[in-house]
Structures are given as structure tokens and as C-alpha cells.
Amino acid sequence: MNDKLVELEIKDLAFNGKAVANNEEGKVVFLNGGLPGEKVLAEIVRSKPRYDEAIVKEIISKSDLRIDPPCQHFDICGGCTWQDLAYHAQLEFKQKQVVDCIERIGGLKDVKVFTAVGSAELFKYRNKMEFSFNANEDKSFNLGLHVKRRFDKVFDIEKCFLQSDLANEIVIWLREFVQEHSISVYDILNHTGFMRFLVIREARSSGDIMVNIVTNYGEIPSRNELIKKMKEFFPEVKNLIHSQNGQKSNSAVGEIEKVLYGLGYIEEQILGCRLRIRSNTFFQTNSVQCETLYRAAFDMILPEKTDRVMDLYCGTGSIGLLIAKHAYKVVGVEVVEDAVVAARENAKVNNINNIEFYHGDVKDFLRSEYATDKSYNIIIIDPPRAGMTPKALRRLIRLNPEKILYISCNPSTFARDAAEIVKAGYLLPEVKPIDMFPHTMHIEVVGVFYRE
Numbered sequence: 001m002n003d004k005l006v007e008l009e010i011k012d013l014a015f016n017g018k019a020v021a022n023n024e025e026g027k028v029v030f031l032n033g034g035l036p037g038e039k040v041l042a043e044i045v046r047s048k049p050r051y052d053e054a055i056v057k058e059i060i061s062k063s064d065l066r067i068d069p070p071c072q073h074f075d076i077c078g079g080c081t082w083q084d085l086a087y088h089a090q091l092e093f094k095q096k097q098v099v100d101c102i103e104r105i106g107g108l109k110d111v112k113v114f115t116a117v118g119s120a121e122l123f124k125y126r127n128k129m130e131f132s133f134n135a136n137e138d139k140s141f142n143l144g145l146h147v148k149r150r151f152d153k154v155f156d157i158e159k160c161f162l163q164s165d166l167a168n169e170i171v172i173w174l175r176e177f178v179q180e181h182s183i184s185v186y187d188i189l190n191h192t193g194f195m196r197f198l199v200i201r202e203a204r205s206s207g208d209i210m211v212n213i214v215t216n217y218g219e220i221p222s223r224n225e226l227i228k229k230m231k232e233f234f235p236e237v238k239n240l241i242h243s244q245n246g247q248k249s250n251s252a253v254g255e256i257e258k259v260l261y262g263l264g265y266i267e268e269q270i271l272g273c274r275l276r277i278r279s280n281t282f283f284q285t286n287s288v289q290c291e292t293l294y295r296a297a298f299d300m301i302l303p304e305k306t307d308r309v310m311d312l313y314c315g316t317g318s319i320g321l322l323i324a325k326h327a328y329k330v331v332g333v334e335v336v337e338d339a340v341v342a343a344r345e346n347a348k349v350n351n352i353n354n355i356e357f358y359h360g361d362v363k364d365f366l367r368s369e370y371a372t373d374k375s376y377n378i379i380i381i382d383p384p385r386a387g388m389t390p391k392a393l394r395r396l397i398r399l400n401p402e403k404i405l406y407i408s409c410n411p412s413t414f415a416r417d418a419a420e421i422v423k424a425g426y427l428l429p430e431v432k433p434i435d436m437f438p439h440t441m442h443i444e445v446v447g448v449f450y451r452e
């Protein structure tokens with residue numbers, strides 16, 4: 001037997017979606033593949049002083065939690081890590097992850113962590129998907145998702161279970177169009193070629209779709225035919241955007257953006273609020289579960305007519321707009337200009353007049369007179385995965401609001417920031433994990449800190 005092959009019993013799942021076991025000497029082994037309770041034969045691929053990394057080669061005894069993944073791409077796709085794990089078990093592991101983070105990273109022992117709230121839809125729940133083009137050496141190309149752990153390899157998606165059937169049809173159709181018209185495709189390693197990304201966004205309430213084709217610099221060859229056929233075959237595509245990005249970094253955000261047809265936005269309805277989404281603006285990717293998340297946030301702060309509220313990292317203003325109907329005044333803060341434009345439009349289309357939006361970095365806003373002069377009693381924060389910067393967090397705490405509502409898509413940075421907020425004299429009685437992303441290891445957390 002290969003001396004790197006070992007028999008291991010999987011004990012747990014880690015934050016990064018890997019399985020965890022201990023070898024004979026008790027050393028931790030992180031594995032790609034395998035579920036808790038399973039005996040596996042694994043190949044050790046890397047050995048570090050504190051842990052080993054391994055790949056499962058064979059499952060010797062299966063867990064009762066293992067299910068058949070419906071997706072044909074499951075074995076190679078880097079997307080859904082846990083499609084082979086029963087959903088109730090996914091939720092249990094996600095809740096445990098939140099508990100672990102709060103206790104170990106945050107050092108907070110008395111926080112009640114509710115059972116994770118499951119998503120009403122387990123498939124087709126994403127309203128945004130980003131696909132990459134990649135040219136191969138033999139002149140063929142792929143349009144799809146990245147192969148597991150490979151930034152340089154893309155495979156053709158036939159059907160992604162996380163998006164709608166229509167979105168799957170668009171991927172296949174565009175791949176064929178590019179092939180038929182011999183349009184050059186970007187080579188991720190050599191940084192040459194034209195077609196780079198396809199981003200599809202879909203408003204669940206209206207069924208309207210926005211297609212954003214991201215390319216290297218230049219006009220799309222056969223552009224008029226592309227527009228004509230897209231309109232003919234996919235009337236649901238209300239917006240076709242062409243974004244140009246010539247930077248080497250692998251980002252689907254364009255430096256130059258042209259609306260080829262449509263208004264440049266699609267509209268979603270969340271809890272009765274009309275929300276415009278533009279190509280480069282953040283929007284919660286699971287529209288149905290977004291309502292659950294916002295309702296939970298709302299119920300946790302229960303805004304009153306006297307409340308002055310800050311909505312930091314506000315995106316297109318959604319949370320602030322929902323709160324504004326019940327509060328005295330709201331100010332939203334967002335760094336992406338397009339999102340601020342959309343947020344102001346959203347206030348207008350919903351006839352909400354007691355909300356303003358500030359375009360800029362949260363850390364600068366928090367020391368501006370605008371923030372320090374007026375006494376905001378509720379501050380909502382919904383930062384990106386990295387959490388708040390230490391400077392922004394210090395400035396937030398200095399404002400000393402009665403309540404801080406923290407919405408986080410990363411329990412570890414939530415726990416790190418929570419430790420600082422509690423140290424500054426706030427109580428965090430409970431948090432609610434909400435699953436926005438079934439079959440992935442991601443989990444959203446919402447909690448309110450009360451000034452003691």
C-alpha cells in the first residue's frame with residue numbers, strides 16, 4: 001500500500017468545509033471529502049507541523065448522513081461542497097460553527113445561539129451566478145465554473161442546480177454563440193483573449209434577468225446579432241450589459257460599462273419594498289431567504305418612531321428602507337457609488353423621505369460631523385466577509401449607541417468584532433444563524449448588542 005495512504009475516522013467538519021480526523025498519533029488531519037462518522041482511506045498530500053492535509057480515496061464505511069448529490073458536476077465543481085450531506089445535518093454543523101466561533105474566537109460563553117434557520121428553497125435559490133470563460137491549449141474553451149481547487153481550470157456547466165433553468169439555458173446558448181462566431185476567449189494563465197465572464201442576475205419577484213458579459217477591452221464581435229438573438233430567444237433578459245476589464249486580476253467587475261439594451265437595472269421586491277439592482281451593486285444572493293434575514297433583523301431591533309438609525313455598509317439601501325418606514329430618520333452609508341445611486345432611486349420609488357445616503361467609507365463617515373453631531377441610537381452594520389476594520393469599529397463604539405445590530409456573512413470575523421463590542425460594555429444575549437447558502441459551508445449570523 002502507498003505509504004501516504006492512511007485509514008482515518010472522520011470526526012467533524014471544519015469552517016472551510018473540510019472534514020476533520022486525527023491520525024494514530026492524534027495529529028489533526030484536514031480532508032477533502034468524507035463526512036463525520038465515516039471510515040475512509042485517505043492520501044496525505046501535505047504535512048505541516050500542526051496538521052496534515054489529505055484527500056479521501058475510498059470510503060470504507062458510509063455515514064447515514066450521506067445522500068446522493070443531484071448535480072452531475074458535483075465531483076469536479078468547486079461550488080457546492082456539501083450537496084452529499086443531508087440538509088438537517090448541514091444546518092446542525094453550521095450552527096455548531098457559529099457556537100465555536102463565538103466561544104473560541106470571541107471568548108464569549110453566555111451567548112444563546114439559536115438553531116440555524118433553513119432556506120425554504122434548497123436549489124435554484126441564487127439570484128446571481130458568475131461564470132468564467134477559459135481558453136484551452138488546443139483552441140477549445142470552457143464557459144462554466146472553476147474545477148475544485150483550480151483557479152486555472154474551468155469546466156462547462158450544463159446545469160447548475162443553484163440557478164434557474166432559464167439561466168442554465170443562457171449559459172449554454174452563449175457558449176454556442178461564442179463558438180459559432182469564433183470569438184476569442186480569455187486565457188487565465190497568459191492573460192490574452194477577449195471573453196472573460198458571464199454574470200446572470202435574476203429578480204425573483206418579476207422574473208426579469210440581467211445578463212452582463214465581461215470582456216477584455218474592445219467591442220463584442222457580432223454585437224448586433226448577439227443583441228437581436230438574445231432578445232428573440234430570451235425575452236426575460238431585460239438588460240444586456242457589456243463590461244470591459246483589461247486587468248489581470250480575476251474580477252468580473254468592469255472598468256467600463258455599457259448598457260447594450262434595457263434600463264441598466266432589474267427590480268426585486270423584498271418584504272413589499274421595490275429594490276433596483278444594478279450590475280455592480282451588492283444584493284443578497286438568495287432573494288427568498290433575504291426576506292427571512294431582514295425580518296429577523298427587524299424583529300430583533302423593533303424600530304420605533306423616535307429612533308435615529310445608521311445603516312452602515314448599506315448596499316442598495318434595502319435594510320435601511322425597511323426600517324425607515326417605522327423610524328424617525330435613517331442614514332445609509334456605502335462605498336460603491338452605483339449602489340448609492342440605486343439606494344437613492346429606491347428611496348424615491350418607495351416614497352420614503354426620511355432616509356439619506358452617504359457615499360464613502362464607513363470609517364470616514366463615522367468620524368464625520370454628520371455621524372458625531374446627531375445622536376443615532378441604533379446602528380446597523382452588515383460588513384463584507386472581512387468584518388469591520390479596527391479603526392471603523394473603534395469609531396463605531398465611540399458613538400455609544402443604545403443598540404448595535406450586526407449582520408454578518410462570516411461567523412469568525414463576527415466573533416472577533418463581537419469580542420471588542422462586548423469589551424466596550426455591550427451585552428450580546430443571543431444570535432440567530434440563517435442559512436442563505438444551502439450545500440456550502442457559509443452561514444449568515446444576526447445579533448443585537450445592547451448598551452449596558
Ligand SMILES: C[S@@+](CC[C@H](N)C(=O)[O-])C[C@H]1O[C@@H](n2cnc3c(N)ncnc32)[C@H](O)[C@@H]1O
Pocket residue numbers: 281282283284312313314315316317318319333334335336339360361362363382383384409
Ligand atoms: C454584505 S454587503 C451588505 C449590503 C446590504 N446591507 C444588503 O443587505 O444588501 C456589504 C456592503 O458593504 C459595502 N462596503 C464594503 N466596504 C465598505 C466600506 N469600507 N465602507 C462602506 N461600504 C462598504 C459593499 O460595497 C457592500 O455593498
